[in-house]
Amino acid sequence: MYAQNYKHLGAHPEIRDGVLGTHFAVWAPNAREVSVIADLNFWSHGQNWLQSSDDGVWRGFIPGIKPGDIYKYSLKTASGLRLEKSDPYAFAAELPPRTASVVSDLSGFRWNDEKWIRQREMKNIYEQPISVYEVHLGSWRRPTDGRRYFNYRELAVQLVEYVKPLGFTHVQLLPVTEHPFDGSWGYQTTGYFAPTSRFGSPHDFMFFVDYCHEHGLGVLMDWVPAHFPTDTHSLGNFDGTALYEHADPRKGFHPDWGTLIFNYGRTEVADFLLSSARFWMDIYHVDGLRVDAVASMLYLDYSRKAGEWMPNMFGGRENLEAIQFLKDLNVVIHQDFPGVLMVAEESTSWGGVSRPVYTGGLGFGFKWDMGWMNDTLRYFRRDPIYRRHHQNELSFRMVYAFTENFMLPLSHDEVVHGKRSLISQMPGDHWQQFANLRVLYGYQFTTPGKKLLFMGGEIAQWTEWNHDAQLDWELTKFQFHHGIQKLIADLNQLYRSESALHYGDCDAEGFSWISADDYQNSVYSWVRYGSHPENLLVIMMNLTPIPRHNYKVGVPLAGFYKEVLNTDSSIYGGSNVGNSGGVYSEIGQLHGHGQFIQVTLPPLGMIVLKPITRPVAVLEAKAGKEAKD
Incomplete structure (x- = not known):
């Protein structure tokens, strides 16, 4: 049956005429002889033959070989050379460096994921949050x-x-x-x-x-x-x-x-x-x-x-x-x-x-999206003083962002072979390295595309990944490393809870620039749209270590803009420069919109703002702010 060869090729335990054994089948059309070698026959060629057929598959039932037994195929080639091969369709193998196949019975496991599978079939994966x-x-x-x-x-x-x-x-x-x-x-x-x-x-x-x-x-x-x-x-x-x-x-x-x-x-x-x-x-x-x-x-x-x-x-x-x-x-x-x-x-x-x-x-x-990964890491490795000359390294991505359904990878390939860990690739002193990494993750989670992060990145591991050792878990005891871990959790929570951050991951209507050309300040600002026009978020990113006070950007809606995430928050290890919970929009033409907001942008930081446009909500927010003042 098409694409289901595992059901009849390989080693399948069965009982024939009351005798427990295993049925073997292997494709080897050019072999002269094929036999199974195992402990049962002292690994001797020719003791347990398989029979050839017109389709090039050698088959046979061998009594006494049971689940857990190890085996190989012994093949004699057309030239008379004998080869010992593992089973291409084996369901299990010996622990390396040993190389024999293991007879395995895959039946009998009781699955409990029927609900999961059913829900998986019903989802539109392109509109769902996917964070890997x-x-x-x-x-x-x-x-x-x-x-x-x-x-x-x-x-x-x-x-x-x-x-x-x-x-x-x-x-x-x-x-x-x-x-x-x-x-x-x-x-x-x-x-x-x-x-x-x-x-x-x-x-x-x-x-x-x-x-x-x-x-x-x-x-x-x-x-x-x-x-x-x-x-x-x-x-x-x-x-x-x-x-x-x-x-x-x-x-x-x-x-x-x-x-x-x-x-x-x-x-x-x-x-x-x-x-x-x-x-x-x-x-x-x-x-x-x-x-x-x-x-x-x-x-x-x-x-x-x-x-x-x-x-x-x-x-x-x-x-x-x-x-x-x-x-x-x-x-x-x-x-x-x-x-x-x-x-x-x-x-x-x-x-x-x-x-x-x-x-x-x-x-x-x-x-x-390997282009996104390469351009983004190249930009973030630069000293902030030079970033003004490379504004397009981040903005260029949106030219092609919806030509494919993209996933944004910060994978294992970026932290091996001398590339260094992500935190070690960031420029500046200790504080700036962590601030850069926080805004890098903020950018990844708020720009269109599904997300992928390799283990260790969430704790800002200093060393390159080493497959022979575990992650440096002791780092989580330290404030800055724990802050990165906390930020990843909050970014995932925001990404999953706000449809504006995932609904349009693969749709050009889910994104628009506010401003991508403020190279003098190395600032980017954009809007992400959700399933309804009012469901949107405004994101602003300052990629210099200089706070930007009274920074103006045009916004699509009038109302109160609540600051729902700030990568410079002290809970993440930042300097706590922000907007005291949010800002009100003001009337005035800017960036193609009829209203604007005036914000403080934290150094090497990102803020995410959510508009509250309902009159009652605006009045409540205003009253709360006045009471606080």
């Missing part, structure tokens, strides 16, 4: 009892307990598909149907997802169809031929990562990957996939010099087979699992990544 906490399970938090890792069940409880109060809607896991090398962070996958055994069993991972759902937290995971490692036990040269990969290295070898590239034009290979994607939704109930390295799939000349790549049939650089695969992927997933998120990490200007397939797009729901 990106996590590497092996280095988020580690045990103190001598174990290297917590298991999935422990991590579920701890993550929910931590992430829910911070207000995130989803956690996104760096690849938990099985991988041999910790330093690949999971991005060199060998087990496309196996959650890594580092953190427990398949049922343990089911518990992880189910527990998150029961507590209102979605689970996304990174998925890597762009390439796979050359480890001898894995997919490469599987039956003595280039079965999963292209034989020609100009199409089959990735020079950046030293990995192999899937042959997307081969039906069985495309179905292997489609089945993998569907498997995580079907069997593990995950809420979506962030598809890694999409750009490397789209272009035949990606990271290649002239002469190192092969043009397509029309002489172009587009990988037509990969493009079709991505379209098929999104059609299958969105059709079978309404409401899930399919997110592309695509770093070029390829058009229509997040547009429907029927309009010519690739069909993803969202695309990471």
Whole structure:
């Protein structure tokens, strides 16, 4: 059945004629012989044969092999060479560095997330708040009892307990598909149907997802169809031929990562990957996939010099087979699992990544806005004295902001390989670094697009991310670090509660500039609109360490503008420069509006103002202000 190969390929425990055993099936069309090797037969080739068939699949039932047993396939190639391979469709694997597959029974888990799944199917994801906490399970938090890792069940409880109060809607896991090398962070996958055994069993991972759902937290995971490692036990040269990969290295070898590239034009290979994607939704109930390295799939000349790549049939650089695969992927997933998120990490200007397939797009729901990330971090790294010369680095984004459905990532890629942590990238003295980071997060949460933040960013960790150690949790004892954590919680709360900050994330009508050209003061001001014209927020950002008093901006509505968030508040570690709760609009033409407000902009700070336009509310606010004065 299309994209459901996991139901009949691989190892499936069953009882035949009262005998417990396992049915094995593996695609190896060019092998001369295939047998299963395991403890049962002392890992000897030829003791437990599988039978070939016209479709290139070798099958057989072997009594005595039961759940928990380890195994591999022993294949004899056409040239007589014997290979020992892990099962491409294995549901579990040995703990690395061991490489055998593990027979697993995926049935029997009692799910409790029916309500979650039903509600997920009914939501319009583009108008919903989506705020993602990106996590590497092996280095988020580690045990103190001598174990290297917590298991999935422990991590579920701890993550929910931590992430829910911070207000995130989803956690996104760096690849938990099985991988041999910790330093690949999971991005060199060998087990496309196996959650890594580092953190427990398949049922343990089911518990992880189910527990998150029961507590209102979605689970996304990174998925890597762009390439796979050359480890001898894995997919490469599987039956003595280039079965999963292209034989020609100009199409089959990735020079950046030293990995192999899937042959997307081969039906069985495309179905292997489609089945993998569907498997995580079907069997593990995950809420979506962030598809890694999409750009490397789209272009035949990606990271290649002239002469190192092969043009397509029309002489172009587009990988037509990969493009079709991505379209098929999104059609299958969105059709079978309404409401899930399919997110592309695509770093070029390829058009229509997040547009429907029927309009010519690739069909993803969202695309990471790498341009926003690069321009924003480049700007924020600058000393404020020079920012006036680079005003367009932030304003330019709105030229293209609605050409795709974007997610704004401050991901793991920005805090590794010598780039330093986010707080360490900020300029100035200690106070200014924290102020810059606070306004950076304020900008991310108030500009159109869904949100993603990598773990450690919410506590302003000083050091780069290290996959071999846990986060520096002791930092939260200090005021400035705890203030960042508090700000993230408040930004998430505001983002989720105010439709003006999420309803129009993917719609140009949800945003308008008030002023983007005040380069002399390095000030930006804009409006976010919600589901109703009166439902709006005014956001102002001062990116210098100089307070701006009596700063005027035109606003769409008359009334009292309540200051609902100020990144310079003392509760976040700021200097508490602000507007004493809010300001009244005044009559006068400015910035195309018939009224304006006059505010104090905090140094290296952002304020968010919400208009209260109902007469009674305005009078009450005015009376309260007069009484206070």
